Amino acid sequence: MPRRSTLEDIAAAAGVSLSTLDRIVNRRGAVKRATIEHVLVAAERLGYHGVPVIRQRLMEGAPSKTFGFLLNQRDRSLYAQLANGLTQRVRLSQRVQGRAVVHHLQDLDPQGMAQALEALGEECDAIGAVLLDHPLVREAVGRLASRGVPVWAMFSDLSTPDRAGFVGSDALKMGRSAGWFIHQLCPPQGRVMMLIGAPGYRAHQGYDRGLRQALAERHSRLEVLDTRHTFESDTEARRIVEREVPRHDDLVALVIAGGGVEGAVAALTPEQRGRLIILGTELSDAVNRCLKDGTLDVVLSHPVERVVEDLVGAMEDTVLPCGFQGPAFREVPIEIRIRESF
Incomplete structure (x- = not known):
């Protein structure tokens, strides 16, 4: 059996005295927060x-x-995983005594999205959300900002200075x-x-524009067909693929940007998967x-764990005294995975 770590081990590893460690663990006196961390x-x-015990001591006096968090449908794997990650990160915060409230949208209705934002604003100190860049949504973000509730856009940015900032990868680069x-x-x-989730997401517009730019700059003879919209639905993605792919014998690639990946690939026949x-x-x-x-063959994505960490960290910054209060952008690197990555 491995030897259990002792107070002496912790003191040596942290470079503090046993008396300091005693004050932390047994609450025998004041210790600087930075030392406890x-x-x-x-x-x-x-x-x-x-x-x-040490974590509890660190949280004494924390607000x-x-x-x-406003996310897309929970029955999509990404957003179920994201909800769990965000909830856990808030619970384990070492800067605030945090509670997470997660709301999942059932569709991409801008009015419903704006109403869900305002409802979260009634009970939350800050909000992180995946949002359409729509006038109703921007107006809701502005009203929340005027009430002191910062809203962070995640994955897809908004064209309003009222949002607190953005966390995600650069859509054009992706x-x-x-x-x-x-x-x-x-x-x-x-x-x-190319299938994209919805034209109302600025990120999805960037995916479409970036792909076409990259091919044009290389004088590619590949022709990109008119973009189809899945509206983040696996069912709609499957319907599009079943209908459209057989119509194009010269199709060489299928790009699914945003939701619908699982539905799209499920619609392909073995022969289609082999040639695309x-x-x-x-x-x-x-x-x-x-x-x-x-x-x-390839997945390019926002790294979920990094987005969770950067988003919650940014939200902590905006709600704490002396924290950063202006718009901020936390661009995260694009995660690239292929089969050989595993």
Whole structure:
């Protein structure tokens, strides 16, 4: 059996005295917050059994805050995974005594989205949301900002200065990266079909524009067909693929940007999967399985764990005294996965 870490081990690893550690663990006196944070890191690294006690001491005096999250349908793997990650990150915050409230939208109705935002604003100190760039949504964000409730856009930015900021990957870069992969992997001539979730997402507009730019700059002879919209629905993506793919014998690639990846690949016949390069822009456990079995060739995505960490960190900044109060942008690197990544 491995030896259990002792107070002496933690003190040595953290570079503090035993008396300081005693004051933290047994509440025998005041200790600087920065020192407690440093000790907590060392204790977690060594697997010290008293980590909950140190974490509790760190949270003494921390303000209670409620963070709201507005996400797409929970039956989509990405958003179920995202909801769990955000809830856990808020609960484990070392800066606030946090509570997470998660609301999942059932469709992409802008009015319903704006109403859900305002409802979250009634009980939350800050909000992170996946939002359409629609006048009704922008107006709701402005009203919340005027009441002191900052709204952070995630995955897809908004064209309003009233939002607190944005966390996600650069959509144009992701689209250009998709174009690079398609150019490299496909035959020199043929057609490319692109499905995007909804034109109301600025990110999806960027994916479409970036892919076309990248191919045009390389003087590619690949023709990108008119973009189809899945409205983030696997059912709609499946219907489009079943109807459209058989119409194009010269189709060489299928790009599914946003929701609908699982529905699109489920609609393909083995022969179609064999002749098409298939690229998605949404990562989840289900999509990972598609990569592993060769159904998908490439996935470019916002790294979920990084988005969770950066978003909640940004929300903490905006609700704490002396925290950052102006618009901020936290661009995260694009995550690239292929079958050989596993």
